[in-house]
Amino acid sequence: xxxxxxxxxxxxxxxxxxxxxxxxxxxxxxxxxxxxxxxxxxxxxxxxxxxxxxxxxxxxxxxxxxxxxxxxxxxxxxxxxxxxxxxxxxxxxxxxxxxxxxxxxxxxxxxxxxxxxxxxxxxxxxxxxxxxxxxxxxxxxxxxxxxxxxxxxxxxxxxxxxxxxxxxxxxxxxxxxxxxxxxxxxxxxxxxxxxxxxxxxxxxxxxxxxxxxxxxxxxxxxxxxxxxxxxxxxxxxxxxxxxxxxxxxxxxxxxxxxxxxxxxxxxxxxxxxxxxxxxxxxxxxxxxxxxxxxxxxxxxxxxxxxxxxxxxxxxxxxxxxxxxxxxxxxxxxxxxxxxxxxxxxxxxxxxxxxxxxxxxxxxxxxxxxxxxxxxxxxxxxxxxxxxxxxxxxxxxxxxxxxxxxxxxxxxxxxxxxxxxxxxxxxxxxxxxxxxxxxxxxxxxxxxxxxxxxxxxxxxxxxxxxxxxxxxxxxxxxxxxxxxxxxxxxxxxxxxxxxxxxxxxxxxxxxxxxxxxxxxxxxxxxxxxxxxxxxxxxxxxxxxxxxxx
Numbered sequence: 001x002x003x004x005x006x007x008x009x010x011x012x013x014x015x016x017x018x019x020x021x022x023x024x025x026x027x028x029x030x031x032x033x034x035x036x037x038x039x040x041x042x043x044x045x046x047x048x049x050x051x052x053x054x055x056x057x058x059x060x061x062x063x064x065x066x067x068x069x070x071x072x073x074x075x076x077x078x079x080x081x082x083x084x085x086x087x088x089x090x091x092x093x094x095x096x097x098x099x100x101x102x103x104x105x106x107x108x109x110x111x112x113x114x115x116x117x118x119x120x121x122x123x124x125x126x127x128x129x130x131x132x133x134x135x136x137x138x139x140x141x142x143x144x145x146x147x148x149x150x151x152x153x154x155x156x157x158x159x160x161x162x163x164x165x166x167x168x169x170x171x172x173x174x175x176x177x178x179x180x181x182x183x184x185x186x187x188x189x190x191x192x193x194x195x196x197x198x199x200x201x202x203x204x205x206x207x208x209x210x211x212x213x214x215x216x217x218x219x220x221x222x223x224x225x226x227x228x229x230x231x232x233x234x235x236x237x238x239x240x241x242x243x244x245x246x247x248x249x250x251x252x253x254x255x256x257x258x259x260x261x262x263x264x265x266x267x268x269x270x271x272x273x274x275x276x277x278x279x280x281x282x283x284x285x286x287x288x289x290x291x292x293x294x295x296x297x298x299x300x301x302x303x304x305x306x307x308x309x310x311x312x313x314x315x316x317x318x319x320x321x322x323x324x325x326x327x328x329x330x331x332x333x334x335x336x337x338x339x340x341x342x343x344x345x346x347x348x349x350x351x352x353x354x355x356x357x358x359x360x361x362x363x364x365x366x367x368x369x370x371x372x373x374x375x376x377x378x379x380x381x382x383x384x385x386x387x388x389x390x391x392x393x394x395x396x397x398x399x400x401x402x403x404x405x406x407x408x409x410x411x412x413x414x415x416x417x418x419x420x421x422x423x424x425x426x427x428x429x430x431x432x433x434x435x436x437x438x439x440x441x442x443x444x445x446x447x448x449x450x451x452x453x454x455x456x457x458x459x460x461x462x463x464x465x466x467x468x469x470x471x472x473x474x475x476x477x478x479x480x481x482x483x484x485x486x487x488x489x490x491x492x493x494x495x496x497x498x499x500x501x502x503x504x505x506x507x508x509x510x511x512x513x514x515x516x517x518x519x520x521x522x523x524x525x526x527x528x529x530x531x532x533x534x535x536x537x538x539x540x541x542x543x544x545x546x547x548x
Contacts, residue, residue: 004174006134006165007032010098011040013138013176017145018066021045021422023053023415025080027073029100029113032165045422045451047415050077052444054084055415056422057095058155059402062239063377063423065218067094067145074100074162075113082124083409088155089124091238091405092212092294094148095155096141097121103163104132121157126150128157134167135174142180149181152295153216185217186294188311188319196267196290196307197323200230203265205333209256210313211271212238212405213294219314220398224248226317231327233259233337237271238405242395253391254344255337263287270294270313273302274406275546292316352392358533359509364460365389367512371456371520372396373428377420379403381413382434383467385460387538389432408546411440413457417525418444421453428520429455435487436465442492448525449500456519457496457527462534463489470537471544493529502526 004012010033014022021043024030037044047053053070060068072081078099088095099121102111121128127147131140137160144156200206214223214236220243227234227250235256236243244251252259260266260283267290273280280303283289288306291299292313299308309316351362365388372378374396380386380403395401402420404412413431420429433442438459448455465485473481493503502522504515512530519526540546 003168004171005032005036005168006137006160007034008036008039009134009137009174009176010141010160010165011036011042013141014069015040015042016176016178017141017180019069021060022069022071023047023056023419024071025050025053025073025077027077027100029074029102029162030071030098030165033071033098043422045418045447047418047447048444049441050080051084051411052415052418052441052447054081054097055087055412055441056419057097058084058088058091058093059412059416059419060423061093061095062216062402063399063420067096067148068419069096069098071098072100073113074102074117075115077113078115078117078121082120084415085121085155085157086124087404087407087409087412090407092153092216093155094145094153096144096148097155097157099157099159101130101159101161104161105163107161117159118157124155125157126154130159130161131164134164134169137164138174138176142177146181152298185312185315186310187315188292188309190319192307192309193316193319193323196309197320199265199288199290199306200232200267200324204329205263206230206232206265206267206330207259207263208232208234208267208269209271209277210234210236210240210243210269212240213270213313214243215239215398217270217313219312219317222314222317222321226321226324229321229326230324231330231334232267233334235259237276238403239399239401240270241401243398246394246396249334249338252337252341255340257282258340259337260284265290268292269316272298275548276406278548279303355509356533357508358462358531359506359512361385361388361460361532361536362392363509364458364512364530364532365392367516368430368432368458369393371513371516372430376400376428376430377402377424379413379416379420379429379431381410381416381431381437382460383410383436383465384470384538384541385434385462385466385532386432387467387540393432410434410437413437414441414444414448417455417457418447418453421448421455422451431455431457433457433459435459435461435463435490435492438492442495445496445499445501445525445527453525454523455525456516457525458516459492459527459529460532461489461492461529462532463487464534466534466537467541470541471547489531491529493527496525496527500524504528506530
């Protein structure tokens with residue numbers, strides 16, 4: 001029988017799991033995996049920083065539903081990837097990080113890049129372990145992926161020492177799992193579903209918050225059918241943005257604070273009571289809450305709940321849609337909220353159409369929204385500018401809005417774009433960066449350019465870490481408030497041009513759309529550097545919402 005090295009077993013197992021691409025930064029500890037990937041036809045995208053590799057694997061999972069995989073070398077290769085893994089952990093994204101390690105024969109001797117990565121990764125992963133025997137590589141990869149998808153999804157880390165990867169074994173010694181994970185869905189308790197339906201039937205002012213698990217469970221159609229049948233106003237949170245059509249009469253975004261403060265029944269699906277909901281305090285004290293989550297530990301966490309159901313979002317919505325009566329008593333409530341949405345939009349209109357210089361961030365957001373195509377994937381990577389833009393920029397479909405998630409990690413923009421164009425090369429990809437966020441992983445535009453992955457990046461350049469700056473100014477005044485939060489208004493467009501991409505520099509509002517069109521038509525990774533007003537802040541930043 002033919003011999004297989006550990007690296008080839010890694011690749012063969014990944015191919016069986018449906019993995020088509022890995023993201024990596026080279027290192028001698030893991031190079032046999034590359035040999036195996038070439039044999040199996042798995043594409044290798046090498047990046048400039050391991051954080052980028054981890055973020056790209058995260059985005060691959062979000063977009064395709066197939067766990068993304070990053071491969072990094074030992075020691076600093078793993079530590080550089082920690083931020084990306086931690087972000088995936090808080091965002092509930094099942095991905096796999098494979099890390100190198102010094103040879104087993106040299107462990108605890110002080111080998112090159114030797115460190116205890118497994119214990120370091122354990123708090124931010126669903127599974128963290130080492131492969132000590134080459135023949136067990138397929139089994140351990142299957143275990144890591146299974147745990148990543150178990151209950152509340154999240155990343156897994158698998159460490160494979162160099163001599164385990166390099167060792168050759170006979171093919172008949174190894175079993176490569178054909179199916180290492182179940183495709184079943186967790187269904188909710190039928191009695192609890194019936195109780196939830198009863199509460200909704202009696203509600204005069206219901207509201208639904210649909211969170212990330214609606215998208216990760218691929219419950220888009222189930223959501224649409226339920227909200228149409230129940231006539232319930234719906235607010236989309238996190239990765240669920242885009243899961244209802246932009247013209248849906250049941251989709252709202254500007255009135256969430258008001259609706260939650262007045263609602264008598266609130267259905268929360270697949271999003272925790274974290275800072276985004278004021279740890280549950282933004283929902284009216286007397287409201288009856290129905291909470292649905294894959295993670296039992298999130299149920300009733302931070303807020304008392306009338307009906308708490310552990311379930312897959314799609315399975316739950318199917319059951320609930322069959323249990324509720326057609327909408328009847330919510331028309332007045334829907335009309336009230338729609339009127340308020342219109343009024344709030346009108347209040348913003350002067351900013352959305354502002355010709356002020358520096359450019360108002362809402363004017364930039366309006367131009368980006370108009371620029372998006374039906375298939376555009378919008379990636380949001382920034383602080384206050386992205387916060388302001390979120391109510392204006394409307395993803396046109398499910399899975400077409402990517403942001404870091406609740407960890408608030410800046411620097412995801414370029415890595416997410418790499419994954420989006422690699423996974424869906426025919427799709428339009430647009431990234432909105434803050435200038436601070438761009439500086440964290442922007443050098444990986446080199447990867448976009450090397451792999452010919454055209455996209456449109458837009459830097460909202462206000463020369464500051466403005467979300468933090470506002471708080472500092474409020475707390476310490478102008479003498480101390482600008483400490484450690486100001487940046488140069490760099491010509492990021494010229495940096496990308498120097499790499500071989502396309503650059504545009506915009507200082508006037510009337511120039512934005514033409515610059516965006518030229519960037520898209522260039523057929524290159526592009527950077528549109530837009531100078532925006534440093535003294536404009538979002539309402540949530542002014543209210544200190546994220547810190548409450």
